[in-house]
Amino acid sequence: MTISTAVENAAEALAGEAARQTYENAEEVLRLYRPVMRALATAAGPTTEVVLHNLDGADVDLGHTIMAIENGHVTGRAVGGPSTSLGLDVLKDRRGDHDAFGYTGFTSDGRELRCSSVYFHNSEGDIIASFCINVDLSPLQQARNVLAALLPSSAPAANAPREHFGTDLVAVMDSMISDAIHEIGRPVENMSRDDKITVLERLDQRGATQMRKSVEAIAKRLGISRVTAYSYLEEARARR
Structure with missing residues (x-):
């Protein structure tokens, strides 16, 4: 199982838990899930960013939604930092099901991320917070490129020599x-x-x-x- 797959599984489990409960406000979500953020980021390693966004209230400032973040170097963000482009869609329909797993994101410098997002609702059904996991795929892609360069192609040249090894x-x-x-x-x-x-x-x-x-x-x-x-x-x- 790859890191990104394990992270997606964790996010889906979290979504199931979030769907069964409602929360008074974003601060309650933070209090409950801050330890989970640290545990997940530590287990997945430095290429996995875990973020909790505050989306509570009628006038959410999408430029300053980050309540807590682990491994913020992945996207270069910190506490007090912005939401992503998805925040706009969420606020258009605060009672919708926006949970998503394994979708693609991109950093400002062009790195590809594998992302999952889970949303928390209050008792009225409005979204008040989001829990997002972003895995930087660039180290894996670089490793894949190195392996591709080292491994033989699937279709060797017709005149390529064939070498066999044995102890005798x-x-x-x-x-x-x-x-x-x-x-x-x-x-x-x-x-x-x-x-x-x-x-x-x-x-x-x-x-x-x-x-x-x-x-x-x-x-x-x-x-x-x-x-x-x-x-x-x-x-x-x-x-x-």
Whole structure:
């Protein structure tokens, strides 16, 4: 489970709890959930920002809604800081269900965030506070790019060499045979005669048949006799 998935699960659990209760004001929400903010931010790490916004009252100043924040360096905000663009939509419909999980956000410097928001209501049904979790994806994206550069592409060049490793030549040969069988795309017991000739053809092209007792080893893996294996090998060479 990734950090962002775990955070989303935590947010959904929080939403379930929030939906079952009403609160007198935003200060009550802060008192109850301030420890949860610290616990969640500590567990998820420095790339996860946790924010509590005060949306209580008829004249909410969206420029100064942040009551509490953990890991504010993620978005560069602090207590007394602003809401986001979503605050405008929420205040247009204070009794609606605005809870959302795993949506995309962006910082002012272009970093992508994975966000979840939960809203708290008073006894009249009006939204009075929001609990928001924002995960900075840029470290994960950078790590993915590094791994993508290091790992081979899914479609190597046709003329790219194929290298097999083993503790001895027998192990190397067995690895080569396994590779050739895997390329056919079906179990040996389901292979046709032509499939098995193709296995021998590929192994011959890669030099495996030059190894000592290789044809016998190939015959055993393909479930055919040594004589049949040599016959298939001759057919394979005749194709070229």
